[in-house]
Amino acid sequence: MGIIAAEAKLSKSAPVVRKYRALIHHQQDKPVQPDISVKHLNKVYADGFRALKDINLDIERGEIFALLGPNGAGKTTLISIICGIANISSGEVKAAGYDIVKDYRKARESIGLVPQELHTDSFETVWGAVSFSRGLFGKPPAPEHIEKVLKDLSLWDKRNSRIMSLSGGMKRRLMIAKALSHEPQILFLDEPTAGVDVELRRDMWEMVRKLRENGVTIILTTHYIEEAEEMADRIGVIRQGEIILVEDKAQLMSKLGKKELRLHLQQPLETIPGQLALEPVELSKDGYELIYTFDSQQEQAGVARLLRTLGDLDIEYRDIQTRESSLEEIFVGLVNE
Ligand SMILES: Nc1ncnc2c1ncn2[C@@H]1O[C@H](COP(=O)(O)OP(=O)(O)O)[C@@H](O)[C@H]1O
Ligand SMILES: [Mg+2]
Numbered sequence: 013m014g015i016i017a018a019e020a021k022l023s024k025s026a027p028v029v030r031k032y033r034a035l036i037h038h039q040q041d042k043p044v045q046p047d048i049s050v051k052h053l054n055k056v057y058a059d060g061f062r063a064l065k066d067i068n069l070d071i072e073r074g075e076i077f078a079l080l081g082p083n084g085a086g087k088t089t090l091i092s093i094i095c096g097i098a099n100i101s102s103g104e105v106k107a108a109g110y111d112i113v114k115d116y117r118k119a120r121e122s123i124g125l126v127p128q129e130l131h132t133d134s135f136e137t138v139w140g141a142v143s144f145s146r147g148l149f150g151k152p153p154a155p156e157h158i159e160k161v162l163k164d165l166s167l168w169d170k171r172n173s174r175i176m177s178l179s180g181g182m183k184r185r186l187m188i189a190k191a192l193s194h195e196p197q198i199l200f201l202d203e204p205t206a207g208v209d210v211e212l213r214r215d216m217w218e219m220v221r222k223l224r225e226n227g228v229t230i231i232l233t234t235h236y237i238e239e240a241e242e243m244a245d246r247i248g249v250i251r252q253g254e255i256i257l258v259e260d261k262a263q264l265m266s267k268l269g270k271k272e273l274r275l276h277l278q279q280p281l282e283t284i285p286g287q288l289a290l291e292p293v294e295l296s297k298d299g300y301e302l303i304y305t306f307d308s309q310q311e312q313a314g315v316a317r318l319l320r321t322l323g324d325l326d327i328e329y330r331d332i333q334t335r336e337s338s339l340e341e342i343f344v345g346l347v348n349e
Pocket of ligand 1 (some may be wrong): 057058083088090
């Protein structure tokens with residue numbers, strides 16, 4: 013059984029796929045192709061603006077990748093290029109192994125795109141719109157697939173409704189249904205939850221997880237840190253056209269995360285005692301709080317040492333609080349660097 017066949021068989025469950033990919037990888041001793049591969053990509057718009065600067069990025073099959081960045085960072089530009097909507101200035105992009113310039117049709121067929129801007133004021137029915145989208149890719153009609161997609165997205169009851177009569181949330185789901193109509197391997201969601209209410213956002217996250225369980229590779233852009241924190245396996249941070257970091261979410265949080273320990277003292281201190289001079293300790297203005305900051309990665313040894321030293325100095329405290337930095341703080345720290 014070849015790699016492709018093995019993967020096709022296993023594509024039902026991403027974790028299983030990953031496990032077996034590791035195995036295949038090991039056996040064949042050469043890396044399995046990523047689903048998206050971007051190499052030295054640059055984009056200069058017609059007006060001379062450099063929107064993307066030497067982007068390098070690999071996205072693996074079956075992962076949820078969040079591209080996180082402030083407005084204007086280049087997220088939509090990057091997606092538009094991968095989807096063949098905008099031209100490459102220089103560099104190379106492959107989707108599902110196909111070069112998006114030389115093998116445009118094959119590459120595009122493997123991709124579903126839910127664009128940032130929704131165009132949804134239509135007299136067409138839900139069923140008609142989704143079927144039409146599939147047709148655009150030259151795929152033969154597959155009513156059973158469309159039925160499954162509509163059911164998965166809770167749109168089945170609305171299949172005969174006109175698009176213009178749908179609620180905002182249903183329109184969003186319809187955009188996803190259209191993007192999935194031709195059974196793509198890769199799904200792009202460009203700011204899927206911008207401006208939607210909390211409940212719909214939760215629904216969307218749930219849907220995205222289900223899609224991933226079906227083996228779809230998902231790339232979503234967002235400027236909601238919470239979304240990346242909640243959803244992503246890996247996170248890429250883009251700022252002013254440059255990818256400044258790509259990291260496993262859990263590793264990112266432990267690597268860059270800080271922990272803070274606050275000690276509320278019985279008696280205020282005027283200065284930090286000399287014995288603590290070498291420790292990452294600050295004193296609050298009123299002298300009642302000692303604030304100790306350390307990396308989440310580090311062992312607790314520093315804390316133990318701190319408390320011991322305080323004991324030796326007879327400095328009494330009545331309360332201890334600890335706090336871990338959120339992805340938000342990490343992100344703000346990064347983009348403001
Ligand atoms: N067609 C265009 N011509 C010139 N500049 C553009 C064009 N489209 C986008 N830009 C600029 O490129 C930058 C990145 O835009 P975009 O990719 O939409 O960012 P994001 O999706 O991260 O908000 C922005 O500064 C934007 O103004
Ligand atoms: Mg955008």
